[in-house]
Amino acid sequence: MSDKVKVTIDGITVEVEPGISILNAARQIGGDVVPPAMCYYSKLEGSGGKCRTCLVKVSKGSEKDPRPMPKLVASCRTNVMDGMEVQNITSPEVVEARKGVVEILLINHPLDCPICDQAGECHLQDLAFEHGSEATRYEFERRTFDRIDIGDKIQLHMTRCILCYRCVYTADQITNNRVHGVLGRGDASEISTYIEKAIDNDFSGNVIDVCPVGALTDRTFRFKNRVWFTKPVDAHRDCPTCSGKVTLWYKGADVLRVTARKDQFGEAEEFICNTCRFDTKQTGDWVIEGPRNISNNSVISANHYETLRPLPVVQNNALLQEANKEQFERATKF
Amino acid sequence: MGRKLLLEHINVPGINTFDVYRQQGGYRAVEKALKTLSPEAIVEEVKKSGLRGRGGAGFPTGMKWSFLAKPEGKARYLVCNADESEPGTFKDRYLMTYIPHLLIEGMIVSSFALGAAVSYIYVRGEMMPQIRILERAIAEAKNAGFLGKNILGSGYDLELYVQPGGGAYICGEETALIESLEGKRGNPRIKPPFPAISGLYGCPTVVNNVESIAAVVPIINDGGEEYAKVGIGRSTGTKLISAGGNLAKPGVYEIELGLPVEEFIYSEEYCGGIANGKRLKAVVAGGSSVPVLPANLILKTVNGEKRLMSYESLADGGFVSGSMMGSGGFIAFDEDQCMVRNTWNFSRFYHHESCGQCSPCREGTGWMEKVLHRIEYGHGKYSDIDLLVDVSRKIEGNTICPLGDAAAWPVASAIRHFRDEFEWHITHPAEAVKRNFGLAHYADPLPPVAEPA
Ligand SMILES: Cc1cc2nc3c(=O)[nH]c(=O)nc-3n(C[C@H](O)[C@H](O)[C@H](O)COP(=O)(O)O)c2cc1C
Ligand code: SF4
Ligand code: SF4
Ligand code: FES
Numbered sequence: 001m002s003d004k005v006k007v008t009i010d011g012i013t014v015e016v017e018p019g020i021s022i023l024n025a026a027r028q029i030g031g032d033v034v035p036p037a038m039c040y041y042s043k044l045e046g047s048g049g050k051c052r053t054c055l056v057k058v059s060k061g062s063e064k065d066p067r068p069m070p071k072l073v074a075s076c077r078t079n080v081m082d083g084m085e086v087q088n089i090t091s092p093e094v095v096e097a098r099k100g101v102v103e104i105l106l107i108n109h110p111l112d113c114p115i116c117d118q119a120g121e122c123h124l125q126d127l128a129f130e131h132g133s134e135a136t137r138y139e140f141e142r143r144t145f146d147r148i149d150i151g152d153k154i155q156l157h158m159t160r161c162i163l164c165y166r167c168v169y170t171a172d173q174i175t176n177n178r179v180h181g182v183l184g185r186g187d188a189s190e191i192s193t194y195i196e197k198a199i200d201n202d203f204s205g206n207v208i209d210v211c212p213v214g215a216l217t218d219r220t221f222r223f224k225n226r227v228w229f230t231k232p233v234d235a236h237r238d239c240p241t242c243s244g245k246v247t248l249w250y251k252g253a254d255v256l257r258v259t260a261r262k263d264q265f266g267e268a269e270e271f272i273c274n275t276c277r278f279d280t281k282q283t284g285d286w287v288i289e290g291p292r293n294i295s296n297n298s299v300i301s302a303n304h305y306e307t308l309r310p311l312p313v314v315q316n317n318a319l320l321q322e323a324n325k326e327q328f329e330r331a332t333k334f
Numbered sequence: 335m336g337r338k339l340l341l342e343h344i345n346v347p348g349i350n351t352f353d354v355y356r357q358q359g360g361y362r363a364v365e366k367a368l369k370t371l372s373p374e375a376i377v378e379e380v381k382k383s384g385l386r387g388r389g390g391a392g393f394p395t396g397m398k399w400s401f402l403a404k405p406e407g408k409a410r411y412l413v414c415n416a417d418e419s420e421p422g423t424f425k426d427r428y429l430m431t432y433i434p435h436l437l438i439e440g441m442i443v444s445s446f447a448l449g450a451a452v453s454y455i456y457v458r459g460e461m462m463p464q465i466r467i468l469e470r471a472i473a474e475a476k477n478a479g480f481l482g483k484n485i486l487g488s489g490y491d492l493e494l495y496v497q498p499g500g501g502a503y504i505c506g507e508e509t510a511l512i513e514s515l516e517g518k519r520g521n522p523r524i525k526p527p528f529p530a531i532s533g534l535y536g537c538p539t540v541v542n543n544v545e546s547i548a549a550v551v552p553i554i555n556d557g558g559e560e561y562a563k564v565g566i567g568r569s570t571g572t573k574l575i576s577a578g579g580n581l582a583k584p585g586v587y588e589i590e591l592g593l594p595v596e597e598f599i600y601s602e603e604y605c606g607g608i609a610n611g612k613r614l615k616a617v618v619a620g621g622s623s624v625p626v627l628p629a630n631l632i633l634k635t636v637n638g639e640k641r642l643m644s645y646e647s648l649a650d651g652g653f654v655s656g657s658m659m660g661s662g663g664f665i666a667f668d669e670d671q672c673m674v675r676n677t678w679n680f681s682r683f684y685h686h687e688s689c690g691q692c693s694p695c696r697e698g699t700g701w702m703e704k705v706l707h708r709i710e711y712g713h714g715k716y717s718d719i720d721l722l723v724d725v726s727r728k729i730e731g732n733t734i735c736p737l738g739d740a741a742a743w744p745v746a747s748a749i750r751h752f753r754d755e756f757e758w759h760i761t762h763p764a765e766a767v768k769r770n771f772g773l774a775h776y777a778d779p780l781p782p783v784a785e786p787a
Contacts, residue, residue: 048524049524049692049734050691050692050693050734051692051693052692052693052694052732052733053693055732071731071732072731072732074524077524097728097732100694100727100728100732101693101694101728101732103728104693104694104697104698104701104728105693105697107697107701108697108700137721138701140701140704162693163690163691163693163696165691181519182519182690184690185502185504185686185687185688185689185690186685186686186687186688186689186690186696186699186700187685187688187690187696187697187699187700188690189689189690189696
């Protein structure tokens, strides 16, 4: 264990691998000390640093150099040092700044949740619910774009985009043709494909899963149902292209949607291919494993009765249990 | 007369050509450096000179050079930042237009000091004439054996390239510049790693402003210690100031750091006072990104001392009553100028130039611009003023690159110092669209600071 480093986040100390980010260290603790991350995606190299929702305060740089960092830092792109002390929800400054970021992310957002397919599993919705205020101070016309169909399976609704760049990295890194990027500058930037060329390769559908909001959605699921009325079931099949491990979303006996399996931080465990995602929607195509556990905080879990199963590191540490108390209580209420 | 280290021969006819520049003692620094000095010795001289980056941040150049990583088997690069797009700043363009060989000479010496075999001058895309001038100057220098293989028989090889940018302000930020130079979209990188470790094509890179590189020439010619004798305190040497706005004689001036601001504005040697006999209302001392100051705070600090043109004195008083040297874009406003309109105009610029990578800057700059527009055009509300301050705080310090701060400071400082002018726009909307607020009390002498009991 000697090569591990000690970090303290909101008063909770953990030992982690050197060189990991503050955000990933916080994820090992779990619970409320995990900063929200709208742009970072552990499976995408170079992601993070953009949305600024994960800002934290480093009140002690390290054992060697205890000076605090002068500004709030993006926890997803700042690495831990031995003896580092970090404040997330215990710092009023961080809470204030995060509120500011959330407000700012919402000023140009259409807030069309009632007609958005992402509602219920939208990270912006969750974030706004936790940090936002009911009223906006923005009194100007919001930015809008026309919807664009990227091929016959994916729709881009740029008006909802928060420019997290996740889809850009996905298109860059897991597909073999870069046809997807950002055009324009500042608040006129838009996600675009190369002259509206369809993103056409086996893994393009993953941009839907990485999108934290409803900007990239599955056209085969469009307006079919609200996600919280569908039941997630883990399944797999023998797929020549990908691992074939997916989540099927059932309504009655019909599979309405196929997605990658998402972990507790909303990230795909493994990227899946387009055949699995769009073309195999019969129960007979799949070997069913059982119901998918969805975070109890999610509206999708509203009718699943399960208590929160804390991370191992929390289970055998009284201090951590105390710190996560509120989280447990909230979770068991469901 | 103040000493001139960069523009000493600027009035010699034909100084833009290699031959005349050479006759005036040009390229001596290259001869001295390549024939008698080691790269380490040059870095040492630059350290001794106390030269601070002229691109805006004022970071000591010698120190920056000594941070450059030197891993085995990896190229190192020097990139000259000639993207100059800060509103109010036009000194680099002047230098490149009229005395381009000074920059080329500085590039050769600096590249040698850093061990770079290929160096770039990244020029803002709109400056096409300057790009042609530089390319011509490079060809002349190459012809004379100062560039290319085995320069002056020293065994040192250097290729120098001029790269036109696309004309985006953000590409002046050093990591965005590097991305752009690599042929990518000019988004600032998230630091660390810093360019000194991993810059252009993942190799250790130094990015320096045009004027910083030019200043290496007199430092090598006369020695770092000699250079450090000019100036005041930690602000050594001379600085090019782009003087603009309502001045009788706007233009580019080379000043010795430490010159009193009052002398710079009113003396015949420099700006010759305010144009048309008007009175001074406000000054933006270092390019649009730095806090604006009212006349009474720019001439004297709150402690009643003369304010000087130096990094320290301009910053005296911090954000409460000071400003910054920045890039040396000195903009003077006379009594007829509207501070609200100017703040809106600056905001419009930052809104337009934000790269859009990080949320606070992408969305916040547009928000501030819209609110300022509304106030300027007589539709503002009282709460707008506090809203602006609040939004500027939400941006400041929370972004990837300093453009966010640069967008926030002008708004925050204008409201701090000119709040009554903003309020007047709200209370007198009809009048505000027809006439200006005027000088008001902004030039009144400040009351002496009370001694703390
Ligand atoms: C938005 C932004 C724009 C900038 N534009 C310029 C510029 O046009 N020219 C320049 O020399 N430095 C510019 N800088 C500063 C550079 O990032 C960098 O600090 C400078 O080139 C370093 O050179 P120096 O140490 O010689 O000053 C800019 C910085 C920011 C954040
Ligand atoms: S479309 Fe979605 S994934 Fe892509 S940048 Fe926008 S919000 Fe992010
Ligand atoms: S602060 Fe503005 S310009 Fe700088 S990276 Fe962020 S969005 Fe781009
Ligand atoms: S998750 Fe860290 S900045 Fe977006």
